[in-house]
Amino acid sequence: MADASPLTSERIRLSLEQWLEVEFTFLQVEDLSHTIAALSREEQNFLLGWVQRIATTNIQIAHQFARHAISSLALLDQRMIGAWALHAMDIYDRAGLRPAMKVIKELDTFIQYSHERSAGVLFEDVNGILLTFVHGLSGRRLKLEQNESVFTDSETLFLPAVVARMQKAEDNFALCKAMTALLWAQTRFGTFRADLIEALTAYPDSEKALKHFHTLETLRLESCISRELPGLFREMNRLRAELGEIKPLQNWQRYAHELARPDATVHDSLRLLADAYPGEVPPPACYQGELRPEAIAQCMAARIAREKILLRAKLAEMTQDLKQQQPDETEDRPSRFKVKQPNEEHAELNQLELILDDVPVAPPEDVRQLLTSIQLDLGSIPPDYLTPAGPGEYDTSLFEPKISDPDEVWQGTYHEEGATFYPEWDFGRQHYRKNWCVMREKDVTQVHDGFSLLTLQKHSGLVKHLRRTFEAMRDENRLLKREAGGDEVDIDALVEALADAYDGSEMSDRLFMRTHRSERNIAVIFMVDMSGSTKGWINDAEREALVLLCEALETLGDRYAIYGFSGTTRKRCELYRIKRIDEPYNDEVKARISGIRPQDYTRMGFAIRHLTRLLNEVQARTKLLITLSDGKPDDYNDGYRGEYGIEDTRKALQEAQRSGIHPFCITIDSEAQNYLPHMYGAVNYTVVDEVKKLPLKVTDIYRRLTHR
DSSP states (O other), X not given: OOOOSOOOHHXXXXXXXXXXXXXXXXXXXXXXXXXXXXXXXXXXXXHHHHHHHHHTTOHHHHHHHHHHHHHHTTTSOHHHHHHHHHHHHHHHHHHOHHHHHHHHHOHHHHHHTHHHHHTOEEHHHHHHHHHHHHHTSSSSOXXXXXXXXXXXXXXEEEEXXXXXXXXXXXXXXXXXXXXXXXXXXXXXXXXXXXXXXXXXXXXXXXXXXXXXXXXXXXXXXXXXXXXXXXXXXHXXXXXXXXXXXXXXXXXXXXXHHHHTSTTOOHHHHHHHHHHHTTSOOOOOOTTOOOOOHHHHHHHHHHHHHHHHHHHHHHHHHHHHHHHHHSOOTTTTSOOOEEEEOOSSTTOOGGGXXXXXXXXEEOOOHHHHXXXXXXXXXXXXXXXXXXXXXOTTSOOGGGTSOOOOXXXXXXXXXXXXXXXXXXXXXXXXTTEEEEXXXXXXXXXXXXXXXXXXXXXXXXXXXXXXXXXXXXXXXXXXXXXXXXXXXXXXXXXXXXXXXHHHHHTTOOOOSOOEEEEEEOOOOEEEEEEEEOSGGGTTHHHHHHHHHHHHHHHHHHHHTOEEEEEEEEESSTTOEEXXXXXXXXXXXXXXXXXXXXXXXXXXXXXXXXXXXXXXXXXXXXXXXXXXXXXXXXXXXXXXXXXXXTHHHHHHHHHHHHHHHHTTOEEEEEEOOTTGGGTHHHHHOTTSEEEOSSGGGHHHHHXXXXXXXXXX
């Protein structure tokens, strides 16, 4: 039975001196030890446990936490104190020591905003979910960004860092979704098809007119949402009811009825504004946000000019392509494009039909998006937009989106533009570091040196053996028993059925056996170590193994992808695209395999998390993540080396397993027995004792993993 008596002051002092490294920091812990000794054993264990965890992040924060947390034990429950400690460490990760110390010292402020942290919804947590929601809606492909206010400039939807108006977290998420939907509806249903600045300056008080107009438009858009997203509209009404928001005034009920017509437009809202302006404005809905005509006008003006040029240039490219495919005697005749548009104001945008010389044509996706965006802005496609640009009329490169080179961020001042962020498990604090790893995907530089062909020639006998083996796996049949019909009688099932009939039970009719052609439904990603330690024979063996594996998998027909990983510190985590899962095995992929070269260090957690996300986007019954590596997780001088890196990798692998992915590791590290069982489990790894055996081992292990 555990000892429940309080720890002595001396024992506490020794622990604090060790954790706070007083030999080097010179922190005074004598009085602190006496104070903690007066607490109950449960309170001591709780407090000291957190001091030890925080000290792995920063000793000064741990010391200040110990001093302030003693008095907080009587004010807060332990769950809230833990949240306070984690918040301080998260602030330290993002902003440094001084802001984190401020969190520790200003406990009252933390208590005041504790609701936001417990029930509030953070933009960084829901951004991905809401972005998927927005992309699933019709209209322009919008972006989401964080801002102090809720508004849109017609291309980006801006939401606050925290939404905590409701009492429950799920209701605050519903409120975020309602805000997002209303901003989307402004872009989708034509709020910006009128010159709002000119219309509102006609009133003596343009700010008052803007508030009236915004409320009228919200009424119209609520009706649009009720028709498009009835489930969400019911949620919006429920949120308003829970907040006790007042129903519209008598005159506004009349406006709501008129704007609920399916054919109502922004011009109806402007017409009713003249009648509503002298009166009182109802309080805004909880999800209404702001309307910023200046930001909208500026964004739209640039987009309209750009998209007209791009559309005309794209139509010219289409014309040339079609003429090359179908040359005829009318080649010199000017091509005329038309767009067949739906009659209804709010009809589906995908009903737009492009017609060339009275013949419907299927436009490329970029042209379809341009047509959709122009339709949203203008309400129709003007005829002059459909005239193909003449030779040299426009330089479209000035308007195409710029794709930055991932390597450019390391030239000059570092920034994180275009990166993907992943958390990392800190085993010391027993919690994730949020948005800690800065990851970028890069393409491996192609090397056309015939490496693939040379490898096949070198291992020609092995290649024939692998193809035969994998062909047998592809053509494998499985015997199904206890079937209602089939080729043969199932003797076991027949005996059981006769026994059932003998004792009076109903006799089963599932008495047959039949052979069934197994349908493989497998997706696999190979995660290849490209750290500097793979230089030489190891790099050659990895590349040869990948060539042989691709040849075998092409025979088998399984879906597969190949990515390399490396990096230097958490701010330069790099994933190298070698073959995407939907990409054919062609000369470009072969050249990328040839181009695999050793890079930097072996930070693994971010790579596992990213590839887990990619695998989870694939529909497959069996999902594998197979790592080819020559050693344990490691990185340059930022604490990742050793137990920290092993525990983070283990946590990332557990996350993959919970999502239905089977991880496996193939390594040539002779010391792997010391750490791989802890990371992968006792049976989910293998050690290749000789580098030259790696190509054969990889294919053999894959066959066994998928043959279960």
